[in-house]
Amino acid sequence: MKKNKKSLIISILIAFLLFSGGYILGYQRSLPTGGFLPQITNKFSQKSVDFGIFWKTWDMVNEKYDGDIDPQKLLYGAVSGMVKATGDPYTAFLNPDEAKTFEEDLAGTFSGIGAEIGIKKDRLTVIAPVPGSPAEKAGLRTGDLINRIGDESTSGLAIDEAVMKIRGQEGTEVKLTIERGGKEQDYTIKREKIEVKSVKYSIDKDILKITISRFDENTAGLVREAEEAGIAKNVKGTIIDLRNDPGGYLDSSIDVASEFIEKGTIVTEKQEKKNKSQSFKASGNGKMIDKGKYPLVVLVNNGSASASEILAGAIRDNGRGQLIGEKTFGKGSVQEIEKLPDGSQLKVTVAHWYTPKGVNISKEGLMPDIEVKLSDDDFSNSRDPQMDKAMELLK
Numbered sequence: 001m002k003k004n005k006k007s008l009i010i011s012i013l014i015a016f017l018l019f020s021g022g023y024i025l026g027y028q029r030s031l032p033t034g035g036f037l038p039q040i041t042n043k044f045s046q047k048s049v050d051f052g053i054f055w056k057t058w059d060m061v062n063e064k065y066d067g068d069i070d071p072q073k074l075l076y077g078a079v080s081g082m083v084k085a086t087g088d089p090y091t092a093f094l095n096p097d098e099a100k101t102f103e104e105d106l107a108g109t110f111s112g113i114g115a116e117i118g119i120k121k122d123r124l125t126v127i128a129p130v131p132g133s134p135a136e137k138a139g140l141r142t143g144d145l146i147n148r149i150g151d152e153s154t155s156g157l158a159i160d161e162a163v164m165k166i167r168g169q170e171g172t173e174v175k176l177t178i179e180r181g182g183k184e185q186d187y188t189i190k191r192e193k194i195e196v197k198s199v200k201y202s203i204d205k206d207i208l209k210i211t212i213s214r215f216d217e218n219t220a221g222l223v224r225e226a227e228e229a230g231i232a233k234n235v236k237g238t239i240i241d242l243r244n245d246p247g248g249y250l251d252s253s254i255d256v257a258s259e260f261i262e263k264g265t266i267v268t269e270k271q272e273k274k275n276k277s278q279s280f281k282a283s284g285n286g287k288m289i290d291k292g293k294y295p296l297v298v299l300v301n302n303g304s305a306s307a308s309e310i311l312a313g314a315i316r317d318n319g320r321g322q323l324i325g326e327k328t329f330g331k332g333s334v335q336e337i338e339k340l341p342d343g344s345q346l347k348v349t350v351a352h353w354y355t356p357k358g359v360n361i362s363k364e365g366l367m368p369d370i371e372v373k374l375s376d377d378d379f380s381n382s383r384d385p386q387m388d389k390a391m392e393l394l395k
Contacts, residue, residue, distance in 0.1 A: 054078070076344070084158055088349050089119040090333055092160045096343035101167060102160070106216055106248065112167040113174065114194045115140055116214075116246040117159060118305065118331065124154040124162055126178075127329060128244030128303040130196055130213070138189045140178065141379065142244055142303040147184060148177035160347075167191070198248075201226035203233050207394050209387075211241040212256070215248030215307040220255035227259060227287040237295040237394035238288060239387070240311070243325060247306020250280075250334065257314040259286035260296055260321075265356040266314040269334055272352070282318075296321030297390040300368060305329035312366055313355030322393070323368040325386045332361025 062069060076095045083093040094102055104110040114133020115126055126144040129136035146154050149165045157165075166174055168191050175188045199222035200211045208230030210223060230238065238260075247253075250267075257266045261282040270277040288294040298312050300323050309328050315321045332353040338346040353361050370393075372386045 083346065083348075086349075088333075089159055090331075090335055090347070091349045092158055092347050094160055094345045094347060098160055098164055099339075099343060099345040101164060102345065102347070105163075109193070109195050110167065111170045111193050112163075112191050113138075113140075113189045114192070114196075115166070116244070116303075117146065117162060117166075118246065118329065119159060120329070124157060124159075127246045127305055128213075130194060133194055134189050134192050138187050140176075140187065140189075141180070142301065143180075145179040146176055147179050148175075150175055197222070199223055199226060201229065203230060203235060205391070206234070206236045207391060208233075208235040208238045209241060210238065212245050212308065212311075214245060215252035215256070215311075217249065217252065219248070219252045220259070223256050223259055224287060231287065235294070237297070239297050239299065239390045239394065240315075240321075241299045241387070242304045242308040242312055243299050243301040243386070244303035245305070245308035246303070246329075247308055247331065250307060250310070253307035253310040254280050255283075257311050258283040260288050260294075261286065261314060261318050262289040264314075264318045267310045268354045268356070268358075269351045270354060271350065282314075291320055295394055297393055298323050299325050299386055299390055300328050300366065301326040301374070301386070302329055304366075305331040309361045309366055310353055310355075313359060313361065316366075316369065317356035317359075322370060323366060324370045324372055324390050324393070325368050326371065326373060327368065328361075328366040330362055330365030332363075 058074070061074070062071075076093070080093045080095075083091055101110065113135040114130035115135035116128045116130070118125055118127045124146040126135075126140050126142060126146065128142050129140045146162070148154060149157075149162065152165070154162060166176070168174060170191055170193050173188055173190050175186055177184055177186050196213055198212060198214050198216050198219045200213075202209050208226065210226045212219060212223070227238075240260075250269075254266050262284055263282050266280045266282055268277055268279045282289075288296070296315065298315055298321055300308070300312050304312065304325075305328065309330075309332060312323055312328065316323050333349045334351040334353060335347050336350045338348065340346065355361065355366075359366065370389060372389050374384070374386055377383075378385060
């Protein structure tokens, strides 16, 4: 009995010590600093990280900064800086407002100037002005460098940050300092509500012209409508215009490619870090897969990026048609969207795209089979030698 009582006392004592130790440790972990400097081991590498530095900085900013502080903004700024440190301009943290803007982009309705932008050689660059938008009316062009937004330099500015600064309430203005040909010029542009349908088509001299401005959830269906109109008119060929198309959903580009390619690989997605790859195949159910009956030409330029490069590469590598125009932008990385509990989002690069013949789109872009440049004089006088060449090939 005494032995059992002694064992019971020891058990209670051990339980008390374990509970107390856990409570104290848990309490210390809940404090910003308090002398507790956690060493966290990254499970994806064997390097440990001292999070005490973060908490010490948090305390010092709150204690010493002479001004009002919004703790939520501090947190968002910290997370944003962490993500930006990857060095990848397409990996970004979006706070709830930025996440809403991003979703509006994909839906095709937003308030701004109507210009798609990207990072090219570490410079903020106009990929494409939206047809009929304030940006196009003001004279912005593909390839323009945006040096300043208002009075703020764009050096080191992430794409999503730049978008938020350029966007704004309908009717307000934004000043952009644009560099073109080594010369700077200021443009003051009034923001408007921008609504963009991703596909437009026309039939000209028995040729179906399909212009795709982005790849969203409606794009493949709109392309099928264009095909049906062309088939009803017995067209003799099709031109897919991907110039200034900045991309969009991977699934959408695969679905569109399957409308013209009977069989074969559309694109291969590679995760080099995990040594994994996945190839996406044509469905074989497209309306214009007969290349003898529906010859095809694709127009590209340096504003053709991402999903538009997937489509262009698939058509060429599968022998379905030729590319005409200028070298594409070269954005072949895959972003995955992770939604966070407060409405913010993480957009993170998880893989890279390769054409069926193994071209790394990010590193190389796509060179056209027939290079045709569009000069400033052509642009100013509404001439389109690239479209003219495509029409000539299909006659």
